[in-house]
Amino acid sequence: MHSIHLIKPYFTQRRNLIFIGIVCLMIVDVLQLFIPRVVKWAVDDLTAGQVDMAGLGRYAAMIVGIAAAMTVLRFFWRRLLIGTSRVVEEGLRNRLFSHIQTLSAPFFDQRSTGDLMAHATNDINNVRMAVGMGMVALTDAMFLGSAAIGFMAYIDLRLTIAALLPMPVIVVVTRVVGRKMHRLYTRVQATFSDMTEMVRESFAGIRTVKAYNREQTELARMQDVSNAYITENLKLVRITGSFFPLMVFFTNLSLTIVVFYGGRLAIFERITAGDFVAFISYLNMLMWPMMAMGWLTNLIQRGSASLDRINSILSTEPEIRDAADARPLSRVRGEIGFEQVNFSYPQASAPAVENIELKVPAGDTLGIIGPQGSGKTTLLYLLTRRYDVSVGGIRIDGHDIRTLKLGDLRGQIAHVPQEPYLFSGTIAENITFGRSVDHDRLVEAARRASLYETICEFPKGFETPVGEKGVVLSGGQKQRIVLARALLRDAPVLLLDDPIGQVDTRTAADIISVIRELAREKTVIIASHRIPAVSFADRIIVLDSGRITESGTHGELMEHNGYYARAELLQRYE
The missing domain is CATH 1.20.1560.10 (ABC transporter type 1, transmembrane domain)
Incomplete structure (x- = not known):
């Protein structure tokens, strides 16, 4: 034994x-x-x-x-x-x-x-x-x-x-x-x-x-x-x-x-x-x-x-953990830099992202567009250290994120994942996620996520049980609950992975309006395959097979007549 x-x-x-x-x-x-x-x-x-x-x-x-x-x-x-x-x-x-x-x-x-x-x-x-x-x-x-x-x-x-x-x-x-x-x-x-x-x-x-x-x-x-x-x-x-x-x-x-x-x-x-x-x-x-x-x-x-x-x-040690000399991190401004970042998933035949060189000034909004499997979600994972880069480095306010305390780093970032996950509890419990907040803040987060009117339609309001994995809710409702959860956190950096992928056009427009307001006070990175979700960003990059193939504003990319312009044209007439 x-x-x-x-x-x-x-x-x-x-x-x-x-x-x-x-x-x-x-x-x-x-x-x-x-x-x-x-x-x-x-x-x-x-x-x-x-x-x-x-x-x-x-x-x-x-x-x-x-x-x-x-x-x-x-x-x-x-x-x-x-x-x-x-x-x-x-x-x-x-x-x-x-x-x-x-x-x-x-x-x-x-x-x-x-x-x-x-x-x-x-x-x-x-x-x-x-x-x-x-x-x-x-x-x-x-x-x-x-x-x-x-x-x-x-x-x-x-x-x-x-x-x-x-x-x-x-x-x-x-x-x-x-x-x-x-x-x-x-x-x-x-x-x-x-x-x-x-x-x-x-x-x-x-x-x-x-x-x-x-x-x-x-x-x-x-x-x-x-x-x-x-x-x-x-x-x-x-x-x-x-x-x-x-x-x-x-x-x-x-x-x-x-x-x-x-x-x-x-x-x-x-x-x-x-x-x-x-x-x-x-x-x-x-x-x-x-x-x-x-x-x-x-x-x-x-x-x-x-x-x-x-x-x-x-006896299994976490692959991603605090370094022996990890430094604490107080509230950041939100300046983010990717320096020749390469990453490959275990047993993958090709890199998920390759030679990513990118800077996002504090308070700016970055949009990431690309086909499925192009590496959009992977970039967000790397920023939160869900995985560590294979080559290169990622910095936040000039600090290499691998030298910072992991809890402090993730405490500065609110993340809305592509696949919203809800726990078996009430709507309020899923939004607060264990935090003690007053009702006014809860309502404000729900309003900003275009969710409040929907919640009011339920007989029990915020106390409505969502069932296992939110089974009683639609995909769009689950997406907005997760967005409200992130907004309630009020972190200086907000990562959004396909935030309007499961909502109708009207709700998508409401969510985009909220994100545009947030862009004035936070560093926002949005990964999506839908052009309206990123068209207002200060800078947009196009990923293909893990590489940046296009970069610029909405207007510049439309003039470039590449993947971005073609995608915009196709989505316009969907």
């Missing part, structure tokens, strides 16, 4: 509570061991005819008293030991979630959401079980097992040695099976991640599935993934399914030896009838520690495999 360091701090922090819990558990085990002694005394007295009803009542009261004490102590050890596992679960899940949020875009390009969900649910649960019930099973296997053997030896040492003859076989089997379990649990968890992602993807796209009448196709995909998961589990069951019966077999083999050999000792009165009954009771108690060894192996291997999977994510 090379990933055990992930949970060590929780044991250190709660070591006193864990110690108390284990002591309570051990006391319960000791009290449990005294019950067969009481039974022995009662049987011996009955055999000798030396006990009356009052005596039997005393023995019964002793057993009830021991059971009552065990009940109270069981509450405390469960509260402390199982409670510790819940603390580990909470801390590990929060740490995993927090770390995933720090990881860079390339990580999420390669990992599926379903895989991450499986880590945060099933893997965390396996670790919790290994910690909580693992401590219980380990304590019982060691303490209760040793104590039971001690009481058995006290009755008769030779009978104890005979009863323990199958034990070495159990140790060898546990060691061999444990390694196989670890490998198989790792593969089971991997297939569970695949299944989780397939289900998530299918349900998220359920409207598309229904629109194309592909329910049976999705069901077939689900059956394939589910069968793979079942296949891996059956491979595991072949191991665990033989392991536990073997444990029971060797335990019953010990019982057979005791009945045969111990019965002879009782017949020849080398041990009393009470000793014989007590010895069998102790042997039955020993069955649980022996089975606990198997259960513990199961829990540890499952938890270890899951902990290794979690560690693989927690």
